[in-house]
Amino acid sequence: QVQLVESGGGLVQAGGSLRLSCAASGRTFSTYAMGWFRQAPGKEREFVAAITGKGGSTSYADSVKGRSTISRDNAKNTMYLQMNRLKHEDTAVYYCAERRVSDSISYRSKDYDYWGQGTQVTVSS
Numbered sequence: 001q002v003q004l005v006e007s008g009g010g011l012v013q014a015g016g017s018l019r020l021s022c023a024a025s026g027r028t029f030s031t032y033a034m035g036w037f038r039q040a041p042g043k044e045r046e047f048v049a050a051i052t053g054k055g056g057s058t059s060y061a062d063s064v065k066g067r068s069t070i071s072r073d074n075a076k077n078t079m080y081l082q083m084n085r086l087k088h089e090d091t092a093v094y095y096c097a098e099r100r101v102s103d104s105i106s107y108r109s110k111d112y113d114y115w116g117q118g119t120q121v122t123v124s125s
Helices: none
Strands: 003-007 010-013 018-025 034-039 046-051 058-060 068-073 078-083 092-098 119-124
Touching: 003 092, 018 034, 018 092, 018 119, 034 078, 046 068, 046 078, 058 068
Parallel strands: 010 119
Antiparallel strands: 003 018, 018 078, 034 046, 034 092, 046 058, 068 078, 092 119
């Protein structure tokens, strides 16, 4: 059974940084694409960033490009999202997700089969 557990969220002032982690278990970690999504109150879940299984390809939403870095340490079965120069509009619950049978990056939440429980990021202005 695949399990994804996010951590690293919290309250931070605008302009600050956070590093989110997603610890995975239940199957071979380095094979499939993974991503970060976020959902703010009253809004739909949106794509943040994604990475292929070996980490060779990444993609970012325009809203976080240049401020965030997605990475993964396959030896530790963990994916990360480093977020810098945080803005109030980054406030949301952040979810990590994994595709079940594909190593292709997707921006659509419906293409991801496994999800974590989410971690809250709150940026005070």
